[in-house]
Amino acid sequence: MVRHGNEKEENWAKEQEKIRLEKIAARKKAEEREKLKALHFMHCPKCGATLTALTLEGLEIDECPDCKGVWLDAGEFHQYVALADEKKQSFTKQLFGLFGLK
Ligand SMILES: [Zn+2]
Secondary structure (H helix, E strand, C coil): HHHHHHHHHHHHHHHHHHHHHHHHHHHHHHHHHHHHHHHHHEEEECCCECEEEEEEEEEEEEECCCCCCCECCCCCCHHHHHHHHHHHHHHHHHHHHCCCCC
């Protein structure tokens, strides 16, 4: 009977140790992710130079002053595609208007 109680305590202690180690591992992983993020934020993925934020057609892009690469944040590519479509339609409408067409 006593032995059964010790086994329960040992299992509980093992489970608590497992939870403690998992928390430590998760915290270390989060710290490592933050370090990497700080190290790479606004740096060119090709050459490592510090990126410059530019505004183009009302949208912000990141340009590398060294290799001239242009980088877009999440969703910006789709914004540019939508903007290009609008301009294309606008241009087409203007062109049709020029010839009296609709
Ligand atoms: Zn670069």
